[in-house]
Amino acid sequence: xxxxxxxxxxETVAPISINDAEIELATEAEAPAHLDGxxxxxWSGWLxxxxxxxxxxxxxxxxxxxxxxxxxxxxxxxxxxxxxxxCADCHGSIDDSMKGxxxxxxxxxxxxxxxxxxxxxxxxxxxxxxxAEAWGWSSAPMESMTxxxxxxxxxxxxxxxxxxxxxxxxxxGKEIYYSRYGQLQLSCANCHEDHYxxxxxxxxxxxxxxxxxxxxxxxxxxxxxxxxxxxxxxxxTRAEPFAQGSPEFRALELYVSSxxxxxxxxxxxxxx
Amino acid sequence: xxxxxxxxxVVATAMxxxxxxxxxxxxxxxxxxxxxxxxxxxxxxxxEGVRIMTTNALGNCVACHQIxxxxxxxxxxxxxxxxxxxxxxxxEAQLRGIVSNAKMTFEGTFMPAFYKVDGFTRPGDGxxxxxxxxxxxxxxxxxxxxxxxxxxxxxxx
Numbered sequence: 526x527x528x529x530x531x532x533x534x535x536e537t538v539a540p541i542s543i544n545d546a547e548i549e550l551a552t553e554a555e556a557p558a559h560l561d562g563x564x565x566x567x568w569s570g571w572l573x574x575x576x577x578x579x580x581x582x583x584x585x586x587x588x589x590x591x592x593x594x595x596x597x598x599x600x601x602x603x604x605x606x607x608x609x610x611x612c613a614d615c616h617g618s619i620d621d622s623m624k625g626x627x628x629x630x631x632x633x634x635x636x637x638x639x640x641x642x643x644x645x646x647x648x649x650x651x652x653x654x655x656x657a658e659a660w661g662w663s664s665a666p667m668e669s670m671t672x673x674x675x676x677x678x679x680x681x682x683x684x685x686x687x688x689x690x691x692x693x694x695x696x697x698g699k700e701i702y703y704s705r706y707g708q709l710q711l712s713c714a715n716c717h718e719d720h721y722x723x724x725x726x727x728x729x730x731x732x733x734x735x736x737x738x739x740x741x742x743x744x745x746x747x748x749x750x751x752x753x754x755x756x757x758x759x760x761x762t763r764a765e766p767f768a769q770g771s772p773e774f775r776a777l778e779l780y781v782s783s784x785x786x787x788x789x790x791x792x793x794x795x796x797x
Numbered sequence: 798x799x800x801x802x803x804x805x806x807v808v809a810t811a812m813x814x815x816x817x818x819x820x821x822x823x824x825x826x827x828x829x830x831x832x833x834x835x836x837x838x839x840x841x842x843x844x845e846g847v848r849i850m851t852t853n854a855l856g857n858c859v860a861c862h863q864i865x866x867x868x869x870x871x872x873x874x875x876x877x878x879x880x881x882x883x884x885x886x887x888x889e890a891q892l893r894g895i896v897s898n899a900k901m902t903f904e905g906t907f908m909p910a911f912y913k914v915d916g917f918t919r920p921g922d923g924x925x926x927x928x929x930x931x932x933x934x935x936x937x938x939x940x941x942x943x944x945x946x947x948x949x950x951x952x953x954x
Contacts (some may be wrong), residue, residue, distance in 0.1 A: 706919050708933055709909040710900075719907070720876050726860040727872035756926065763936075765921040765928040 533722030554787030597673025606657025698780025707764025737794030830902030841947025
């Protein structure tokens, strides 16, 4: 949809240069073909943040998300549940075994009957393979673990499957993306497609990409999962959001991921 | 009951019960987007209108609109056209219609309807994230709409 009050492009599209250019993450990519021209280019949410917030993601020692990455790495090695096993016991090194995993999420479940987010895969191993309790969707251990797993895909382009059995999920997610919810009657697209680059009060609207998730948010000083962010955005339209982990939010996650195909997974990102 | 308390009770009832001549959201008649008659019959207060337009929990119009006449508002948004000169471009009746339900003037607009109580998808109870049953209270009540309109008509270039 052509915006009425032109969406503005970011002033620069410099890469996120981390640890004195040891790692460079592109902030711009070509819009994927399945967007049918809805966006001219796709941009990381990092570009729309102020310089102070941006700089926190440019040095791993200053990045407040790293504490949580470390907690996730500890959990990876820690036995839990009736089987007394740790993630490492089966998977070995997180860097090798989880490489590319975040970039392809969400995807069809192991038996192919459901669409699973990274959280579902983690809980499936916990409950069926470790005899441990499932973690809450946006609980502290789950957020630390998904953050640590995301680091193993740092710099790899988002690449989700949207055809075959995932197609109907993608269609459903697209429908949700363009639905105008709540008493304020606003859709994701109203803000993140028609008005990225504009200001909604003091907030600089991005394209609502999830290539940086889970993110560390300064506002709240903690890690925020994808579904937690979706929940907040829908709630702010004076609506009843879908539950975190619901089929609706998993479908939406697939669709929003697909809008970011080509942008690199940022691993531990920082937002305001 | 002391006379003081009795007074308070009368005032409370008066506030809870809409005046006889108040038009309920569902009874509003739009003529090409405009609402000809006042929703309350009571003249709007432009100063109160400014407060409503700049308060987050009320109109929060400045989330999207800039208003040159209100230079003290910090960080107004730029999603929507600046409201300077709105009083020249639109009649009072048209402005009443735009504030009550802008979708009757601008089809499919981003601007929320402030005097509408049903026909929503997954309506919530304010910003709590909990479900709510329609009809909801409108975002602004009838007198608040009149107050906002009373300020908008003063916005002349």
